[in-house]
Amino acid sequence: EIVLTQSPDTLSLSPGERATLSCRASQSVGGNYLAWYQHKPGQAPRLLIYGASSRATGIPDRFSGSGSGTDFTLTISRLEPEDVAVYYCQQYGSSPRAFGQGTKVEIK
Amino acid sequence: QVQLVQSGSELKKPGASVNVSCKASGYLFTSYAMTWVRQAPGQGLEWIGWINTNTRNPTYAQGFAGRFVFSFDTSVRTAFLQITSLKAEDTAVYYCARGPAPLDYWGQGTLVTVSS
Numbered sequence: 001e002i003v004l005t006q007s008p009d010t011l012s013l014s015p016g017e018r019a020t021l022s023c024r025a026s027q028s029v030g031g032n033y034l035a036w037y038q039h040k041p042g043q044a045p046r047l048l049i050y051g052a053s054s055r056a057t058g059i060p061d062r063f064s065g066s067g068s069g070t071d072f073t074l075t076i077s078r079l080e081p082e083d084v085a086v087y088y089c090q091q092y093g094s095s096p097r098a099f100g101q102g103t104k105v106e107i108k
Numbered sequence: 109q110v111q112l113v114q115s116g117s118e119l120k121k122p123g124a125s126v127n128v129s130c131k132a133s134g135y136l137f138t139s140y141a142m143t144w145v146r147q148a149p150g151q152g153l154e155w156i157g158w159i160n161t162n163t164r165n166p167t168y169a170q171g172f173a174g175r176f177v178f179s180f181d182t183s184v185r186t187a188f189l190q191i192t193s194l195k196a197e198d199t200a201v202y203y204c205a206r207g208p209a210p211l212d213y214w215g216q217g218t219l220v221t222v223s224s
Contacts, residue, residue: 001170033209035209035210035211037211044203044216045145045205045211045214046214047210047212051210088152090153090209090211092208092210096157096170097155097209098169099145102152
């Protein structure tokens with residue numbers, strides 16, 4: 001079973017700053033099948049990135065994903081107030097397709 | 109457009125059962141699996157499992173097999189999550205989502221509250 005560990009737990013940045021979120025897997029993620037989701041309170045989660053680096057439909061290009069194997073990163077190039085949310089990674093290369101514990105992004 | 113519309117909030121007593129429904133539209137129901145995810149109060153997303161809408165084969169995360177049952181009715185394009193012998197710790201928002209993964213469309217969530 002692959003365990004995903006996200007860091008940091010909370011990220012507090014000013015608008016326009018760069019946000020770097022990490023997701024580390026306990027074993028290599030097959031096929032780099034790693035997705036990132038954005039989850040705002042009271043809303044359904046939203047798919048941002050799949051296959052480690054492919055942006056989902058309609059996702060702004062300030063969101064980008066990178067990494068392979070056991071280390072993956074979600075970058076928000078210029079943080080905007082509407083990006084306040086909890087971000088989760090999920091691996092889907094093997095079962096169970098568990099989520100990381102999440103990183104909360106706040107605006108200073 | 110693709111939509112997943114879930115049933116409304118439920119308040120149940122411990123030991124009771126609950127059925128959460130998820131009605132799909134805008135795509136061929138049997139072309140995509142359906143996944144179930146929950147979020148307990150103050151906690152993160154928890155993957156419950158998924159069901160193959162072609163083979164009817166379900167896959168459950170550890171700790172969910174037994175009391176949690178996935179099913180679907182293709183004639184009404186609706187997936188179901190049944191939870192039996194409810195416990196207080198089952199209190200959560202339950203989401204359906206399209207796919208085994210990545211999960212590209214999500215239902216709006218159903219709050220299940222278990223309280224005496």
